[in-house]
Amino acid sequence: MLDDPGLYGPRRPLPLRVRPVPGESTGSFVNRLAHANGLSLAAFLDRVGQGEASAYAERVEKYPQSTEMYVNEAGLRYLAVLADRAAGLLQQDLPSLGAEHLLPGQEAAQWWWRWEPVAGHLVRYCPPCADAQGVGQTVWRMSPDSWQVCLQHGYWSDDSRGRGPDFVQLAELPETVTAQRVRQQLAEQWGPAGEELFADAFQVAVYWWTRMPDTARWVRRAWTAGLDAREMRAAPLVIYPEAAELARAMVDFEYAGQRDTAARTRWLESVEQLMSGWGVDAAEGRQALLVWLVRHRTEPPELGSPAGRPRLALARGHDRIASRTGSVSQRSCLTWQLGMAAADM
Known part of the structure; x- marks a missing residue:
């Protein structure tokens, strides 16, 4: 027995073990553990404590892509015993079991199956x-963004719950694979600043796509992926390459450290040339770049260089808005959201 489950909790693990996938949702793991042991979800949950699975409990089991499970401390201990895995290890693998997501209540074991995750997708x-x-079963992971890219196998997956393919194989979209590698390289080279500048670039591309979804290269990528060019699900996939290239241009601007009017004008003109090459209307899309330049026109605070990494501190205007964690929209100083009307951006 890994943890003391209390007077009324489970005393032994279930006969068959299931290993969690790092980043897996609690609901996904619990479903797999229950099914591996021949239990219905309801029968399994009876062993985890008292809880709420919405007005239609059977839909929770049927639609794991729409729901996530949360527990209190006692519920975590019960789950750890059933899974034969230390509570701390479960928390490492299953983000929704993190201390910040545990339900209140210290006495009886409790669980709650929400229709939307508290954080992420x-x-x-x-x-x-x-x-x-x-x-052997479908696994759902918690992701800060509504998509993930597997570079090893060339798969794009997202949180789509509608029509269309469950996955997009990127063999015919090598530019999207390259864009993911660029994103990782920026993070490795520049740390949080690289991640946040990619987020800024992505948000600018969201602004462009919202106004110009019929841009030829974006339509072509959507069709190659088997998606409708105007559905929001397609947007992150089709704008990824331009976002990555724009992010590199933003890094160059920040690293140069020249923020006067002439420097900002030169940078804007260079990006508008990129847009012209992409078939993106510069006159329609430059407003997003101007907003970004306003956020980044002030000098950053003086910081020391992290060990082994060149220094890149972002402007105060960026730091006042952007978060250090979360999705690309949260990590950006540009606050519009995919799905907003153009007039609201």
């Missing part, structure tokens, strides 16, 4: 990755 796990780990 439920995104399908890459099937070849699951197969390589011997996972």
Whole structure:
């Protein structure tokens, strides 16, 4: 027994073990553990404590892509015993079990199955990755963004719950694979500043797509992926390459440290040339760039260089708005959201 589950809790693990996938949603893991042991979800939950699974409990089991499970401390201990895995290890693998997400209440074990996650998105796990780990069922992971890219197998997955493919294989969209590599390189080279500048660039591209979804290269990518060019699900996938290239241009601007009017004008003109090459109307899209330049026109505070990494501190105007964690929209100083009307941006 890994933890003391209390007077009324489970005393032994279930006969068959299931190993969690790092980043997996609690609901996904619990479903897999229950089914591996021949239990219905309701029968399994009876062993975890008292809880609420919405007015239609059967839909929770049927639609794991729409729901997430949360527990209090006692519920976590019960789950740890059933899974034969230390509570701390479960918390490392299952983000929704983190201390910040535990339900209140210290006495009786409690669980709550919400229709929407508290933080992040439920995104399908890459099937070849699951197969390589011997996972026989569908796995849903918690992701800060509504999509994930598997570079090893060239899969794009998202939180889509409607029509269309469950996954997009990127063999015919190599520019999207390259864009994901650029995003990772920026994070590795520049740390949080690189991640936040990618987020800024992505938000600018969201602004462009909202106004110009019929841009030829974006339509072509959507059709290649088997998606409708104007559905929001397609937007992150089709704008990814331009966002990555724009992010590199933003890094160059920040690293140069020249913020006077002439420097900002030169940078704007260089990006508008990029837009022209992409077939993006510069006159329609330059407003987003101007907003970004306003956020980044002031000098950053003086900071020391992190060990092994060149210094790149972002402007105060950026830091006052952007978050250090979360989705691309949260990590950006540009606050509009995908799905907003153009007039609201």
